[in-house]
Amino acid sequence: MLSVQNINVYYGKIHAVKDVSFEVNDGEIVTLIGANGAGKSTVLKTISGLLHSTTGSITFENKELLRVAPHKIVPMGLAHVPEGRRIFQAMTVEENLEMGAYVAKPSSVAAHLENVYERFPRLKERKRQIAGTLSGGEQQMLAMGRGLMSDPKLLMLDEPSMGLAPILVEQIFDIIKELRDHGTTILLVEQNARMALKIADRGYVLETGKIVLSGTGTELLNSPEVKKAYLGG
Amino acid sequence: MSFLSHLINGISLGSIYAIIALGYTMVYGIAKMLNFAHGDVIMVGAYVCFFALNSFGLPPVVGVLLAMLICTALGILIERLAYKPLRAAPSLAVLITAIGVSYFLQNGALLLWGSNSKVFPSIFNNAALHLFDGQLTIGVTTLITIAACVVIMIGLTLFTGNTKMGKAMRACSEDKDAAILMGINVNRTISVTFAIGSALAAIAGVLLCSAYPLLQPTTGSMPGIKAFTAAVFGGIGSIPGAFLGGILLGIIEIFAKAYLSTELSDAIVFLVLILVLLIKPTGLLGKKTVVKV
Structure with a gap:
């Protein structure tokens, strides 16, 4: 479904992503794990067109994404829930969700909204509330709900567990599994490697911009290198 | 009764400032830049309307629409040619460019239309409302200006x-x-x-010149600066702030002229701005910048 081949991304002189290649197949949860600053978010931003790779290619359903205007990537069926949620703080919950459906057919918005409210009943209760006043967990749900509003084939989630209480983290990961079971392909970036690998079909380990390991979720969970570096022994 | 009359005149002048300030504030809100050429778009709008009426004898409504159309195109063109290439540039570079565009428009107008002031025709008939046995007179232009501002505000x-x-x-x-x-x-x-900002500037230009009918290439610059002040006063980036800031600035200016000193009225206006910013740096309705984590 998504194929990333030999991308290189620079922040000024800093070589943030070095020759990264990986694949996401239809119906999978694929996770990119790695320490802070390993380049995980940079990879996602490059896929959604916020950053540019000087080399290689990124294809989504056999269409090249590099050099496509970034706002034209969402309509292709790819949604990106950014790190730090980046919800529109001054807008209401429902307006945030409407923005998520900006590229959707107007006739389908009501149905998408209903789906999201069904999955996140809390958002429905708070639909008229200003998004900036939501709790951290609710804001994460809103960010994910907003991402789902375009009815994406591939949902990219950047650090959905960041700053959340353990019980909420469990809840978010359950929802990610549910989404996959309903046919949405997931590309998950996480610092919480244990949780991510538990639900992932496959994973890649990024270290200072390079992919150093890959395998199924279970393989990586049991790999001595991963255990030592990311799972606390 | 003169107090009421000054108040209404103040609201009317403030309405013009508010309409201009809306353009400043909307552009600032979205492009995070101060478009100092905005005041000069007002001047262009007024000239377009002037020629439509005086040289082509078109009806005022057509003149206003034509001014809006041309200013809209001008606004899009300015953004495209001058500001868009600088989207990633430091804000100082954009600011200097905006000042450059402002001078370009003023000098372009000087070249095209000369430095002699044109007398702007009265678009609205000079009828006036006489209230309280003729003690209070309100011009139709005044009323239309206030009404236009309210309609624009509600529309936006x-x-x-x-x-x-x-x-x-x-x-x-x-x-x-x-x-x-x-x-x-x-x-x-x-x-x-x-x-949108430039179309509003065209309306403001016509209203401004209807109230103060001398039109020259620098006509837009002082009202532009005052409207910018109004936008900062109300809280730059905020639409209700621009409205409130504009109206208050107009009232303060007219009251300063009427009760204190005509010569010092502009200084008083800016003094009020400085005081407000000392007490509330984000302006009356401005929001604190949200720090992203």
Whole structure:
């Protein structure tokens, strides 16, 4: 479904992503794990067109994404829930969700909204509330709900567990599994490697911009290198 | 009764400032830049209307519409040619460019239309409302100016609150990258903002010259600076703030002229701005910048 081949991304002189290649197949949860600053978010931003790779290619359903205007990537069926949620703080919950459906057919918005409210009943209760006043967990749900509003084939989630209480983290990961079971392909970036690998079909380990390991979720969970570096022994 | 009369004149002048300030504040909100050429777009709008009426004998409504149309195109063109290439440049470079565009428009007008002041025709008939046995006289121009401002304010509030494009503008002004991730075409949204701001500038130009009928290439610059002041006064980036700031500034200016000193009225206006900013640096209705984690 998504194929990333030999991308290189620079922040000024800093070589943030070095020759990264990986694949996401239809119906999978694929996770990119790695320490802070390993380049995980940079990879996602490059896929959604916020950053540019000087080399290689990124294809989504056999269409090249590099050099496509970034706002034209969402309509292709790819949604990106950014790190730090980046919800529109001054807008209401429902307006945030409407923005998520900006590229959707107007006739389908009501149905998408209903789906999201069904999955996140809390958002429905708070639909008229200003998004900036939501709790951290609710804001994460809103960010994910907003991402789902375009009815994406591939949902990219950047650090959905960041700053959340353990019980909420469990809840978010359950929802990610549910989404996959309903046919949405997931590309998950996480610092919480244990949780991510538990639900992932496959994973890649990024270290200072390079992919150093890959395998199924279970393989990586049991790999001595991963255990030592990311799972606390 | 003269107090009431000054108040109404103040609201009327303030309405013009408010309409101009809306353009400043919307552009600032979305493009995070101060478009110092905005005042000169007002002047262009007034000239277009002047020639439509005087040289082509068109009806005033057509003159106003033509001014709006040409200013809209001008606004989009300025953004496209002067500001868009600088989207990633430091804000100081954009500011200097905006000042450059301002001088370009003023000197272009000087070249095209000469330095002699034109006397702007009265668009609205000079009828006036006489109230309280003729003790209070309110000109029709005054009333129309206030009404136009109220209609524009309500229209913009509905637009940004209820339409897809209006909401996209709010989304862009809050977080451009997040807006892109929604599939919003940020460049187009910025264009639309410039278009709306410039169309409003055209209306402001016609209203300004209807109230103060001397038209010359520098006509827009002082009202432009005052409207910018009004936008900062009300809280730059805030639409209700521009409205409130504009109206208050107009009232303060007229009261200062009437009761204190005509010569010092501008100084008083800016003194009030400085005091407000000392007490509340974000302006009356401005929001604190949200620090992103």
